[in-house]
Amino acid sequence: MRxxxxxxxxxxxxxxxSALAVFSTRGYASATLDDVARLAGVTRGAIYWHFDGKAxxxxxxxxxxxxxxxxxxxxxANENGEFTEVLTRLVERVLEAVETDRGVQAVAELALFKxxxxxxxxxxxxxxxxxxxxxxxxxxxxxxxxxxxxSLRPDVPVEAAARVLLGMINGILHQWLLSPxxxxxxxxxxxxxxxxxxxxxxx
Amino acid sequence: MRxxxxxxxxxxxxxxxSALAVFSTRGYASATLDDVARLAGVTRGAIYWHFDGKAxxxxxxxxxxxxxxxxxxxxxANENGEFTEVLTRLVERVLEAVETDRGVQAVAELALFKxxxxxxxxxxxxxxxxxxxxxxxxxxxxxxxxxxxxSLRPDVPVEAAARVLLGMINGILHQWLLSPxxxxxxxxxxxxxxxxxxxxxxx
DNA sequence: ATTGACACATACGCGCATGCATGTTTAATT
DNA sequence: AATTAAACATGCATGCGCGTATGTGTCAAT
Numbered sequence: 001m002r003x004x005x006x007x008x009x010x011x012x013x014x015x016x017x018s019a020l021a022v023f024s025t026r027g028y029a030s031a032t033l034d035d036v037a038r039l040a041g042v043t044r045g046a047i048y049w050h051f052d053g054k055a056x057x058x059x060x061x062x063x064x065x066x067x068x069x070x071x072x073x074x075x076x077a078n079e080n081g082e083f084t085e086v087l088t089r090l091v092e093r094v095l096e097a098v099e100t101d102r103g104v105q106a107v108a109e110l111a112l113f114k115x116x117x118x119x120x121x122x123x124x125x126x127x128x129x130x131x132x133x134x135x136x137x138x139x140x141x142x143x144x145x146x147x148x149x150x151s152l153r154p155d156v157p158v159e160a161a162a163r164v165l166l167g168m169i170n171g172i173l174h175q176w177l178l179s180p181x182x183x184x185x186x187x188x189x190x191x192x193x194x195x196x197x198x199x200x201x202x203x
Numbered sequence: 204m205r206x207x208x209x210x211x212x213x214x215x216x217x218x219x220x221s222a223l224a225v226f227s228t229r230g231y232a233s234a235t236l237d238d239v240a241r242l243a244g245v246t247r248g249a250i251y252w253h254f255d256g257k258a259x260x261x262x263x264x265x266x267x268x269x270x271x272x273x274x275x276x277x278x279x280a281n282e283n284g285e286f287t288e289v290l291t292r293l294v295e296r297v298l299e300a301v302e303t304d305r306g307v308q309a310v311a312e313l314a315l316f317k318x319x320x321x322x323x324x325x326x327x328x329x330x331x332x333x334x335x336x337x338x339x340x341x342x343x344x345x346x347x348x349x350x351x352x353x354s355l356r357p358d359v360p361v362e363a364a365a366r367v368l369l370g371m372i373n374g375i376l377h378q379w380l381l382s383p384x385x386x387x388x389x390x391x392x393x394x395x396x397x398x399x400x401x402x403x404x405x406x
Numbered sequence: 407a408t409t410g411a412c413a414c415a416t417a418c419g420c421g422c423a424t425g426c427a428t429g430t431t432t433a434a435t436t
Numbered sequence: 437a438a439t440t441a442a443a444c445a446t447g448c449a450t451g452c453g454c455g456t457a458t459g460t461g462t463c464a465a466t
Binding site for chain 1: 229321332369378392
């Protein structure tokens with residue numbers, strides 16, 4: 001059954017797609033590799049060939065979509081313009097990505113709020129924690145630049161403010177993900193993140 | 204081995220304490236009833252006598268501590284005084300409870316951010332969702348009263364604002380719980396929630 | 407004093423998903 | 437054309453943790 005390389009890459013993608021669906025509906029612990037395989041139209045043997053067991057599949061899944069989110073953040077942070085506007089747009093970008101892209105949405109749900117701490121997922125968790133810390137440092141630096149440029153009040157505790165800002169995004173995401181999409185992410189978050197950022201601005 | 208009623212209640216408490224420790228370190232899925240039993244100095248038989256299996260134990264654990272949190276919320280919401288002050292104090296109360304009480308802390312971690320959606324926990328999840336919705340309605344009503352009393356700007360979207368406020372708390376909690384206690388909850392959150400609430404107040 | 411229920415301990419069976427060790431076919435290499 | 441190895445499928449062994457059934461000793465009541 002040796003398929004061509006293109007076919008192999010295709011089944012790999014199919015496995016990843018199935019894994020996304022199964023993991024996000026059943027959760028990691030309850031999901032079985034057999035479910036993933038059958039949904040992809042293969043057997044567990046294919047999974048063990050392409051990935052390093054269950055944990056390896058999960059990690060590969062997270063990496064696939066986390067790069068997309070980091071791209072969004074990186075592109076947003078390097079924009080120029082009025083300071084508050086830049087951050088507001090950044091928030092909007094991220095939330096829009098989550099709201100429209102089902103893949104990003106499911107992965108965000110898995111990585112942020114369903115992080116089951118099994119021993120086999122230790123390395124995955126460390127990876128996530130590093131990414132979160134990097135993001136915090138990035139936002140902190142952005143706020144610090146805002147203070148330096150004089151557009152924010154000098155007495156703003158930048159790191160704490162960055163935590164609150166990210167926490168706000170996370171919190172909104174949490175609310176939106178667990179309630180059955182009862183409200184629009186952007187419409188709810190945009191004016192209020194503006195309020196918060198406006199509170200940081202110097203009078 | 205028929206212990207007296209007092210002794211039985213004691214072992215029940217011991218089981219709950221052990222369950223809290225084991226579930227919060229290993230997570231629900233990875234935790235085993237044998238670990239819980241051995242930590243409590245009993246066997247699995249005792250657990251099955253006092254509780255309805257693994258899911259029942261988990262549910263009982265959550266209920267034990269969730270009542271304490273709802274008490275805090277209820278007591279805070281019925282205070283009177285300047286509107287912004289009341290809400291600020293409420294936020295502070297909740298965060299203080301989480302920061303000081305290890306039990307509340309661990310349960311918050313389990314219930315909010317490690318909610319593994321196994322089929323056996325469906326009823327638990329529904330219970331949590333109901334509680335969250337009730338809380339949202341409560342905060343929304345409080346904000347609406349603030350608008351009615353004229354202390355908040357009339358154009359504030361109350362429900363969205365309530366979501367953001369709760370989301371902010373959740374987000375901060377999330378940050379604080381997963382990072383190794385690298386900052387003080389109250390010190391970080393208090394001034395910034397004040398900023399947000401001040402932004403809602405009418406000029 | 408005996409009985410019965412209580413509060414567990416012990417023992418058993420059971421399913422189930424994982425990991426690995428093989429087949430088996432076919433594409434690529436020479 | 438023959439050999440190699442890729443890309444899986446299949447089968448097997450294994451362990452682990454849950455649920456329950458049953459034992460067992462002790463307290464309370466008659």
